[in-house]
Amino acid sequence: MESKFHAFMFPWFGYGHMTAFLHLANKLAEKGHKITFLLPKKAKKQLEPLNLFPNCIFFHTITIPSVDGLPVGAETTSDIPISSGSFLASAMDRTRNQVEEAVSKGKPDLIFFDFAHWIPEIAREYGAKSVNFVTISAACVAISFVPGRSPDDLAVPPHGYPSSKVLLRGQETKCLSFLSYPFGDGTTFYERIMIGLKNCDVISIRTCKEMEGKFCDYIESQFQRKVLLTGPMLPEPDNSKPLEDKWRHWLSQFEPGSVIYCALGSQIILEKDQFQELCLGMEMSGLPFLVAVKPPKGSLKIQEALPKGFEERVKGRGVVWGGWVQQPLILAHPSIGCFVSHCGFGSMWEALVNDCQIVFIPHLGEQIFNTRLMSEELEVSVEVKREETGWFSKESLCGAVRSVMDNDSELGNLVRRNHAKWKESLVSSRLMNGYVSKFIEALQKLV
Template identity: 65%
Template sequence: MVEKFHAFMFPWFAFGHMIPYLHLANKLAEKGHRVTFLLPKKAQKQLEYHSLFPDNILFHPLTIPPVDGLPAGAETASDISISWGNFLFAAMDLTRDQVTATVHALRPDLILFDFAYWVPEMAKEHRVKSVVYNVVSATTIAHNQVPGSELGVPPPGYPSAKVVYRAHDAHALSSLSIYYERLFYYRVTTGLTNCDFISIRTCEEIEGKFCDYIGRQYQKKVLLTGPMLPEPDKSKPLEDKWNNWLSRFEPGSVVYCALGSQITLEKDQFQELCLGLELTGLPFFVAVTPPKGAKTIQEALPEGFEEGVKGRGVVWGEWVQQPLILAHPSVGCFVSHCGFGSMWESLMSDCQIVLLPYLADQVLNTRLLTDELEVSVEVPREKTGWFSKENLSAAVTSVMDKDSEIGNLVRRNHSKLKEVVVSPGLLTGYTDNFVVTLENLLKETNLA
């Protein structure tokens, strides 16, 4: 009989990290293991409904200490602009005493973490195993976060000549990004060096050679969980408002564009985005946050734009049910920033994929899909990082035109890759193997 274990989870205070951790918590709980999830107080209400096994998953709220520069009441990355992330890092580090006291009181068998680089040291003191669980791509870790790597330059032995930065990526490698990458570099490399085991939210079929490279660099086995996508919630169909609107159009004709919650465009780039989609002549649905300096989407739209696209274009500034929109028969193209979660959603869909990355990791994800796997196209940019409405329109048209050579190539490649990824048992096999491996590793440790 398998001994049941108790796992702590302590992800970075951002929903893009906490939600995949909770999906993994559900998998552990499903197998009868217990999970204590450490998170900021306010986040609990937003995450609780993702928990499918409330008897086995306990939420343990942390008090976020005040930090000079962190706005009062801010507890997660959603509460602040990306430029204030270092203050949230400082607040996370100040929860160390709370985390230590909870470990001491509840005596877990292991603790999964990502950016709290001090966890392995604390865990060893309490004879608890530490597991780095990375929810960003293996590609990003392999390029930017192995010992001796320099930002923007492939490290020695890096396994791809295609998944790299180029001259026009300066916007993603700006001084702000470099500052964060150095912070991430220290946190991630320290955690990976000192932890007992490494795990990554990916699969061999997409990022196998990058995972192998990370394992060699850190001389540790790398465990894969698969992408940890949630099961579709059949009780919550797509809102009637959007279902009815999308259903007015031909199958596969609508362009859906979303850039994630972290990206807030400058007003001129927001307008260029809207005009670029208008220029395609296709029906489109844009879901982005209002641009900088604007309280609403409407006040920032180009003059005369709403009238010009009436009936075929929607620009929306609030949350939408993205997986359900991508699954709608009328949607045929996904314009995305290629954050890791959106990357997986695009691969699991039947949509053509057009990529417009902003941050350093998104650029590498984009090159993986566009240049290595050849399942997408990237919107060209100038060296300043600017993209034009013409380039955006041309990229979308190139994949939506039925006679386009590149459009047919990426469609074929995407279809083949999706067939592999959704093949029966593949993704559940990853999570099952991951749990069994953890069980065995803990058993071996207890016997030692």
């Protein structure tokens, strides 16, 4: 009989990280393994509906201490601007005693972590193995985190880096300047991630070898650590909650495959002029569209920031929404024909397993690597062209959308064919289950 293990999970307090860990927890729990999931109190309420195995996955809430600079009551990245991440990291580090106490009582076999670089020390002390669960692309890790290099070297690919296509260009190196920023007490973001990768017992990455095998091999050789792949870890379709009526009715007015859906993730807040350019690019496409982004800087509501006369001109075919939407269900709607995204790793997988065409406007370093992987290595998407300053124009956005939506476009047909092939292999339950089984087998050998 297979031995069952008890794993602790302690992800960074960002919903993209916590949900990725919880998808993995569901896969482990499905095979009968026990998971204790450490998370801030506020996050518990939002994550509980995603816990498919409450008999095996137990939420253990952590009290987030107050830190100078962190707004009162802030517990997750969605409570703060992206520039305040360091204060939240300090708060996370100051939960170490609570984590240690939970570990000493719970006696786990494994502890999964990402940003809490001190977890390997606690794991060793209590006889557990530490697993660094990477929720960004292997391509990004392979260039950003290499032993013996510093963040200043990022303009030049490291020796033996396995791709000439998944690289930063010119001004884009500035996007990774955050690696050198303080992130928590006495550590930079770069040091935090490197310490975790160097000190863990095993590295696991949410990807598959079919897509990123050469990058995973490179990471394994650089860190001299076993790299285990979980596969894409896609969430199970949640059929218990249908798409909200207002969106279902609105989308159903349009032809199949004709609507553009645009979303840039929970952390990206555009400058007002760039937000207006995005709206005008959608209008210029001539296609129906749903844009779900946060209000731009300096605006409390979306409506007050829209271009003059815009709402009147696009009435009936275009909606700009400043609140949360059910992204997986919207992407699965037959009317959606194109997904315009920032290419965060979660959105990247969601794009791949749906039928819509894919256009990316990356903003942060990791998103640029993901975009290059998708647009240049796999050729399943198109990247919106930007100026040296990072600005994208309504014309470049409209042009990218048109290039994939036009049935006579050579580029559109190429990415459509490639995307269809990848989707077919990724949604095959055989591929997903194969990765999960191998992953669990490797973990059992580890403990």
